[in-house]
Amino acid sequence: MDWTEWQQRWDAQQQAYLPDREERFTAVLDAVEAACGRAPRVLDLAGGTGSITRRVLARFPASTSVVLDVDAALLAIARGTFDGDPRVRVCSADLATQPPAGSNSWVSLAAASTPCSPPPPCTG
Numbered sequence: 001m002d003w004t005e006w007q008q009r010w011d012a013q014q015q016a017y018l019p020d021r022e023e024r025f026t027a028v029l030d031a032v033e034a035a036c037g038r039a040p041r042v043l044d045l046a047g048g049t050g051s052i053t054r055r056v057l058a059r060f061p062a063s064t065s066v067v068l069d070v071d072a073a074l075l076a077i078a079r080g081t082f083d084g085d086p087r088v089r090v091c092s093a094d095l096a097t098q099p100p101a102g103s104n105s106w107v108s109l110a111a112a113s114t115p116c117s118p119p120p121p122c123t124g
């Protein structure tokens with residue numbers, strides 16, 4: 001499976017809904033860097049295929065990320081994309097019923113987040 005192609009197709013589809021999506025990602029990562037430096041621990045809530053996490057790793061190679069989402073198809077793309085990368089964990093969880101443990105102590109920045117406590121338990 002060509003996971004890069006699937007990622008690109010997801011990004012193209014999302015970009016159609018949100019033309020300034022890339023600029024928003026850059027602004028989010030600027031905020032992450034200002035708050036946490038260049039080796040952030042990121043919680044990519046509702047992370048889908050891991051679009052934000054890919055950009056986090058490209059900009060901050062020393063970062064780590066947990067991608068959390070409920071959609072099995074998007075999670076499959078995320079798992080394929082980050083397979084073998086020890087910096088990334090991909091978790092299946094429904095935020096409506098399974099908020100991350102200690103969620104009130106996580107700092108959230110528009111789906112790119114920096115954890116202030118251990119990551120949530122993985123259910124899948």
Ligand SMILES: C[S@@+](CC[C@H](N)C(=O)[O-])C[C@H]1O[C@@H](n2cnc3c(N)ncnc32)[C@H](O)[C@@H]1O
Pocket residue numbers: 014045046047048049050051052068069070071074093094095096097111
């Ligand atoms: C517009 S997409 C954004 C995905 C990704 N952050 C991105 O920028 O490409 C919204 C995401 O929220 C996820 N989502 C919606 N409801 C959710 C829930 N209750 N728990 C976890 N994820 C959820 C969807 O599966 C989808 O991946």
